[in-house]
Amino acid sequence: MADVNPVLLDEQLCFSIYSASKKFNHFYQSALAPFGLTYPQYIAMLVLWEKAPLTVHQLGERLELDSGTLTPLLKRLEKQGWVSRVRSQTDERQVLIHLTEMATTKRDEVYSRIGQCQTLLGMSTEEIDSMMSELVTVKEQLDTVSHKRLIAKEVDKTN
Amino acid sequence: MADVNPVLLDEQLCFSIYSASKKFNHFYQSALAPFGLTYPQYIAMLVLWEKAPLTVHQLGERLELDSGTLTPLLKRLEKQGWVSRVRSQTDERQVLIHLTEMATTKRDEVYSRIGQCQTLLGMSTEEIDSMMSELVTVKEQLDTVSHKRLIAKEVDKTN
């Protein structure tokens, strides 16, 4: 164990991303304050504005969230009048998330507000695209590693 | 409101970062499973390994977390034997977080495990540095915008 290098917080990419994620969260929270939406609620609404109605499962795939997170989140969105949750007629296991009239009405207002705030960030489309593609690479690596570790576990079990 | 562009989740930098942050979280959670540390607990330990003892406030500045998050987190670390929380003699408002002997003993083991996992990510130091500096820019923008919005609020109040 003598060949171990110190791990310094300031050099960790994970912490940069963790910190940036929290700042974005805070940024959107205040940008969306007039609408009373949190950041996770907002991204759920983004997906729904694209293609509601969706089942909880479909929404979860898009957001990478499971029902443990989405069920209470959607109940809160329902209570605040953004969505309605309707048990599917054709398959009673599924719950379809529909937009309310209010959600449809307010969509462009939210889009506009977000657009204004993003302008304030002052990043070009190219800069944003470049960063996002780097992030895709990182995420793929993380998925691959997780997968490798999973395989490793399986191998372990067989020994 | 006719001039509003749709906001698509896939084009949002915030979501890329949010998603990457969750993947890192999951990655470290499983990498650190042998030690029973969560990701936030791990970064707290990183800072403490650099310069314990620290007050809750000092640790919070480094991690960008407040006592509302840190107090329970540190109590869990204490219960698991990583740290001790000691009320300062010279200023009884402060609580000093010390490393336990176990924490000191296991430090290099954790460093080594993390080093191995990072190698699996397959990113060069240059790639990581480049990404981190871009993230610093984004975070500075987010802070600036938040600050602008704060000023705007103050101005509002005076009207």
Next chain:
DNA sequence: GGCAATTTAATTGTATACAATACTCTGGAA
């Protein structure tokens, strides 16, 4: 020296995340 303003932690309340479990429903196999 005495007291208001500040500092520091802890607490409270709300909202995510996510693993693990429970429960209901569906479709297919025997």
Next chain:
DNA sequence: TTCCAGAGTATTGTATACAATTAAATTGCC
């Protein structure tokens, strides 16, 4: 037809986050 494996959602339990408040200690200012 019955039974059951699997799918879809909800629930439970644990751990963050963070705003707002509380409580205790300290500092600064008169």
